Amino acid sequence: MPERGEGTIVERPLRLDYDYTAGLAQSRFLKGIAQKKILGERCPKCGKVYVGSRGSCPTDGVATDGGEVDLPHKGTLTTFCVVNVPFAGQSVECPYASGYILLDGADIPLMGLIQEIPHDQVRMGLRVEAVWEDEVGPTLQSIKYWKPTGEPDADYETYKMHL
Amino acid sequence: MSDVLRAPHAIEYTYTRSVGPVIDRFFAGLGEHRFQGIKGSDGKVIVPPTEYDPYTGETLTEFVDVGDVGVVTSWAWVTDPQPGQPLDRPFAWALIKLDGADTSMLHAVDAGDESKMSTGMRVKARWTEDNVPDMSSIACFEAEAG
Numbered sequence: 001m002p003e004r005g006e007g008t009i010v011e012r013p014l015r016l017d018y019d020y021t022a023g024l025a026q027s028r029f030l031k032g033i034a035q036k037k038i039l040g041e042r043c044p045k046c047g048k049v050y051v052g053s054r055g056s057c058p059t060d061g062v063a064t065d066g067g068e069v070d071l072p073h074k075g076t077l078t079t080f081c082v083v084n085v086p087f088a089g090q091s092v093e094c095p096y097a098s099g100y101i102l103l104d105g106a107d108i109p110l111m112g113l114i115q116e117i118p119h120d121q122v123r124m125g126l127r128v129e130a131v132w133e134d135e136v137g138p139t140l141q142s143i144k145y146w147k148p149t150g151e152p153d154a155d156y157e158t159y160k161m162h163l
Numbered sequence: 164m165s166d167v168l169r170a171p172h173a174i175e176y177t178y179t180r181s182v183g184p185v186i187d188r189f190f191a192g193l194g195e196h197r198f199q200g201i202k203g204s205d206g207k208v209i210v211p212p213t214e215y216d217p218y219t220g221e222t223l224t225e226f227v228d229v230g231d232v233g234v235v236t237s238w239a240w241v242t243d244p245q246p247g248q249p250l251d252r253p254f255a256w257a258l259i260k261l262d263g264a265d266t267s268m269l270h271a272v273d274a275g276d277e278s279k280m281s282t283g284m285r286v287k288a289r290w291t292e293d294n295v296p297d298m299s300s301i302a303c304f305e306a307e308a309g
């Protein structure tokens with residue numbers, strides 16, 4: 001215990017243990033990840049491709065097609081933030097960039113770390129590709145991070161609908 | 164169902180908080196195996212003590228010793244205790260009004276069986292040996308006679 005007095009500080013852990021059930025759609029997606037595939041699901045009505053799909057289109061309320069869209073591992077960084085504040089359980093050293101990656105052919109971005117580029121050069125429109133862990137499994141941690149492809153930046157017009 | 168993945172998922176935050184002058188004194192008392200309340204503007208004794216009067220908002224300063232024996236005003240039986248709860252066997256969460264207090268505080272009652280619990284029963288604090296000045300000094304409550 002620290003010193004007694006008006007400024008006594010105590011540490012109070014708060015822990016919630018969940019038994020998480022991924023559901024059919026997320027299970028399809030995660031099983032794809034375990035095979036180094038990024039599977040999207042298409043809405044039969046509006047044609048949008050959801051990645052990390054919950055199994056239905058939030059706009060149309062209809063079931064998506066069941067993991068038929070094998071997406072490329074390349075996309076455009078639509079938006080990002082540079083994390084400067086350390087917090088407990090952080091897996092990378094500050095500062096680092098975390099962003100939304102809109103895969104080519106997808107209509108919703110995935111979140112990921114942006115590495116192999118100085119954090120102050122990370123920018124909207126940056127073209128990035130997935131860097132996988134050597135050992136992959138049914139978890140998004142199988143994608144270690146995203147690195148620049150070296151392609152010219154995407155034109156703002158191509159992703160402005162996804163911000 | 165085998166198509167559906169399941170996994171444990173733990174979310175854990177550690178809060179670092181300052182207890183403030185009133186709870187600090189309450190905790191110090193617990194380390195000495197005694198309970199203290201604080202007198203409100205209406206003369207009622209609030210346990211655990213609050214820094215401010217619940218009605219007028221004024222700063223409260225008048226500490227009052229209360230007993231480590233009290234009465235169960237309400238309770239709920241826990242059949243399957245969760246990790247981190249005060250007891251690892253079935254117990255009751257109870258609101259306990261300590262002798263000399265006008266409010267009830269929440270704690271566990273080690274009654275052994277639900278049939279031993281009743282509203283109005285007298286319970287006594289079971290203190291831990293290590294005299295830590297915080298809530299962990301109270302192991303639980305138990306029936307006064309038992």
Ligand SMILES: [Zn+2]
Nearest residue numbers: 043046057060
């Ligand atoms: Zn749709």
